[in-house]
Amino acid sequence: MKTTNGMTRRGVLKSAAAAVGGAAIGSGAITGFPTIWAQNIKNITLRQMGTGVSNLNDVAEKCKQDTGITLQMTALDSDAVTQRAITQPNSYDIADIEYWICKKVYPRNVLQPMDTKKLKYFDQIVPIFTTGKLTPESHIAQGTAPHTVGFVEGQSSTKFAKAPTEWFTLVPTIYNADTLGIRPDLVGRPITSWKDLADPAFKGKASILNIPSIGIMDAAMCSEALGLATYGDKGNMTRAEIDKTMAVMTDLKKQGQFRAFWKSFDESVNLMVSGEVVIQSMWSPAVAAVRSKGIACTYQPLKEGYRSWGGGLGLARHLKGIERDAAYEYINWYLSGWVGAYLNRQGYYSAVLSTAKAHMEPYEWAFWMEGKPAEKDIMSPQGKLMEKAGTVRDGGSFYDRMGHVACWNSVMDQDKYMVSKWNEFIAA
Amino acid sequence: MSSTVITAAPTGAADDRVKGGRRRFAAFLPYLQSLPLWLVMGVFLLIPIATIVAVSFWDDQEYALVPTFILDNYRDALSSRVTWDTYLSTIRYAVIVWAATLAIGFTVAYFLAFHVRSTLWQMVLFQLCAIPFLTSNIIRMISWIPFLGRNGLINQTLIDLHLTDHPLEFLLFSPFAVVLAFVHLYTLFMVVPIFNTMMRIDRALVEAARDAGAGPLSVLRHVIVPLSLPGMSIGTIFVVTLVMGDFVTVQMMSGGQSASVGLLMKNEISLLQYPSAAAHAVVLLVTVLLMVWAILRVVDIRKEL
Numbered sequence: 001m002k003t004t005n006g007m008t009r010r011g012v013l014k015s016a017a018a019a020v021g022g023a024a025i026g027s028g029a030i031t032g033f034p035t036i037w038a039q040n041i042k043n044i045t046l047r048q049m050g051t052g053v054s055n056l057n058d059v060a061e062k063c064k065q066d067t068g069i070t071l072q073m074t075a076l077d078s079d080a081v082t083q084r085a086i087t088q089p090n091s092y093d094i095a096d097i098e099y100w101i102c103k104k105v106y107p108r109n110v111l112q113p114m115d116t117k118k119l120k121y122f123d124q125i126v127p128i129f130t131t132g133k134l135t136p137e138s139h140i141a142q143g144t145a146p147h148t149v150g151f152v153e154g155q156s157s158t159k160f161a162k163a164p165t166e167w168f169t170l171v172p173t174i175y176n177a178d179t180l181g182i183r184p185d186l187v188g189r190p191i192t193s194w195k196d197l198a199d200p201a202f203k204g205k206a207s208i209l210n211i212p213s214i215g216i217m218d219a220a221m222c223s224e225a226l227g228l229a230t231y232g233d234k235g236n237m238t239r240a241e242i243d244k245t246m247a248v249m250t251d252l253k254k255q256g257q258f259r260a261f262w263k264s265f266d267e268s269v270n271l272m273v274s275g276e277v278v279i280q281s282m283w284s285p286a287v288a289a290v291r292s293k294g295i296a297c298t299y300q301p302l303k304e305g306y307r308s309w310g311g312g313l314g315l316a317r318h319l320k321g322i323e324r325d326a327a328y329e330y331i332n333w334y335l336s337g338w339v340g341a342y343l344n345r346q347g348y349y350s351a352v353l354s355t356a357k358a359h360m361e362p363y364e365w366a367f368w369m370e371g372k373p374a375e376k377d378i379m380s381p382q383g384k385l386m387e388k389a390g391t392v393r394d395g396g397s398f399y400d401r402m403g404h405v406a407c408w409n410s411v412m413d414q415d416k417y418m419v420s421k422w423n424e425f426i427a428a
Numbered sequence: 429m430s431s432t433v434i435t436a437a438p439t440g441a442a443d444d445r446v447k448g449g450r451r452r453f454a455a456f457l458p459y460l461q462s463l464p465l466w467l468v469m470g471v472f473l474l475i476p477i478a479t480i481v482a483v484s485f486w487d488d489q490e491y492a493l494v495p496t497f498i499l500d501n502y503r504d505a506l507s508s509r510v511t512w513d514t515y516l517s518t519i520r521y522a523v524i525v526w527a528a529t530l531a532i533g534f535t536v537a538y539f540l541a542f543h544v545r546s547t548l549w550q551m552v553l554f555q556l557c558a559i560p561f562l563t564s565n566i567i568r569m570i571s572w573i574p575f576l577g578r579n580g581l582i583n584q585t586l587i588d589l590h591l592t593d594h595p596l597e598f599l600l601f602s603p604f605a606v607v608l609a610f611v612h613l614y615t616l617f618m619v620v621p622i623f624n625t626m627m628r629i630d631r632a633l634v635e636a637a638r639d640a641g642a643g644p645l646s647v648l649r650h651v652i653v654p655l656s657l658p659g660m661s662i663g664t665i666f667v668v669t670l671v672m673g674d675f676v677t678v679q680m681m682s683g684g685q686s687a688s689v690g691l692l693m694k695n696e697i698s699l700l701q702y703p704s705a706a707a708h709a710v711v712l713l714v715t716v717l718l719m720v721w722a723i724l725r726v727v728d729i730r731k732e733l
């Protein structure tokens with residue numbers, strides 16, 4: 001019953017999309033002739049919704065060119081994505097979600113795992129996403145580390161597997177290591193630790209982000225560095241740990257340490273550009289945006305390590321037949337290098353390094369991935385100047401940055417409690 | 429059955445019946461004429477509010493809304509200290525903004541109505557007040573930020589004039605900034621109704637008061653203020669309801685450091701906790717209706733108009 005319902009709804013959506021997009025040839029062919037899939041993949045439309053790579057129209061255009069598959073992208077914020085993934089599972093074919101969202105969404109049986117044998121580049125995926133260890137020596141960071149929600153026990157299972165299996169939940173697309181952004185010209189001393197966020201020297205000139213699930217991590221990194229709190233797992237705090245962290249932050253707030261709390265990307269850029277704030281939580285494109293205005297801004301590596309995040313593509317549970325084949329085709333294309341190079345050039349990281357490298361100039365690879373001084377000016381994928389020749393990437397190489405992750409963005413068991421405490425902190 | 433009765437009845441009685449039907453139809457006609465309004469109000473006001481009230485009693489479990497009847501949402505909302513603090517701070521904003529907009533709005537309206545003699549100039553100046561309101565209120569709000577900031581125009585000027593040696597931090601991302609933005613945004617809502625009622629005041633009353641020996645101040649106190657009360661209360665209702673329901677001004681101008689009832693609800697919605705957001709919405713609605721009721725108790729707008 002459910003499937004029929006879903007199919008009809010899909011049919012309606014499809015014909016609507018076809019009427020608008022002019023992809024009418026495809027919709028007729030889908031139902032009748034399962035044997036000639038290969039040709040028909042070219043006419044398939046996949047509906048992708050999500051947070052990260054779903055914002056990149058360039059990817060959809062290139063995908064159409066290379067594979068013939070039409071991608072309909074819908075970009076939403078993480079709360080809306082979570083809600084839609086769970087409550088309207090037939091409204092999308094591919095979910096582009098972060099790993100901590102996966103932890104919330106996957107157990108609801110709205111996604112299906114991918115068969116690793118059908119993923120052409122599975123063996124080359126960065127091991128963070130499979131074994132959890134970037135190099136055999138690395139130790140596993142706290143929080144919702146991607147590999148902990150990367151596999152399920154079987155095709156119909158919704159239970160995360162402890163060790164890699166054949167069934168992969170999300171194919172990683174984009175990830176990065178976040179830290180504090182600073183105005184090197186205004187802080188007046190070297191910044192080395194998360195505790196510098198609470199330094200009285202920066203009273204009224206510090207900021208953290210007001211998105212509870214991420215803000216709490218930055219707050220915990222800071223409290224721990226100050227020696228005022230200790231944690232079993234910063235990504236899954238106990239009530240007592242949450243109370244302690246919020247008490248430290250509330251004290252700081254009452255002392256006037258914070259100038260503002262930011263909620264959106266542009267707010268964080270403006271706070272930094274105007275000099276209202278000299279040290280704050282930041283995202284790497286925001287640092288690039290500040291620099292592009294000619295203002296010095298450093299994405300400062302800190303001794304306690306980075307707070308990392310990552311996202312990937314998952315298949316909707318309702319996908320089958322030719323559409324599922326098209327989805328595999330799209331994902332294999334995704335990992336084949338062009339997108340990887342595109343993401344790496346924006347300062348993010350891609351899942352399969354070898355293919356991305358083949359699509360990048362050696363000097364670009366050396367700058368972004370090896371932490372070497374830029375031989376030439378570094379351009380963004382849109383051809384805008386990002387870094388002048390001679391600069392070195394903040395934090396250095398891929399292994400220096402991703403090898404020093406202290407904690408992954410996560411969802412806690414005490415999520416609701418944490419959010420209510422966070423609201424108290426904002427109202428305090 | 430009834431048709432036999434009619435045919436059996438004498439013709440005169442049937443005529444009466446038809447007339448009675450017409451009369452009844454005539455009595456019913458006004459209701460029919462007001463039907464479009466009822467439909468609009470029903471679809472866009474009553475049904476949504478009824479839905480909010482209904483959802484406020486629902487339960488939510490991990491992203492699923494469970495239609496049931498529980499009072500937990502209200503109990504949680506009303507027993508939390510955050511709620512009380514937030515209401516307190518929102519009401520404080522409302523009172524301060526109300527006082528400031530009333531003072532400014534009354535002065536501006538008074539000047540326009542009684543000091544500008546030519547109708548043409550009255551209209552020109554009145555339009556001038558309204559022109560900034562043709563732009564988006566978010567733009568008007570954001571434009572304060574570079575003005576008030578640490579390296580903003582005001583601080584630069586104060587430092588250049590040697591009035592202060594370090595920038596004044598309280599100007600931006602503070603309660604002061606929130607109130608300033610509110611006053612800027614909402615003063616027009618005070619000016620318009622007050623100006624409107626003042627224009628209706630019979631000028632002969634002012635002259636009579638003067639002839640009876642009243643000075644300018646007592647004319648203002650005993651004639652103009654009482655007669656402008658309806659305008660002031662309409663303006664008050666506008667300003668109070670707008671401030672009580674706001675979330676974006678408080679968020680932007682306080683730099684996310686201050687809470688408001690609207691923001692509280694927005695946070696809950698973004699966490700998909702619709703039932704508790706609905707409960708907060710109902711509590712806010714009741715609070716605002718009580719405030720409006722109190723205002724109407726002081727001034728009977730309908731009678732005054």
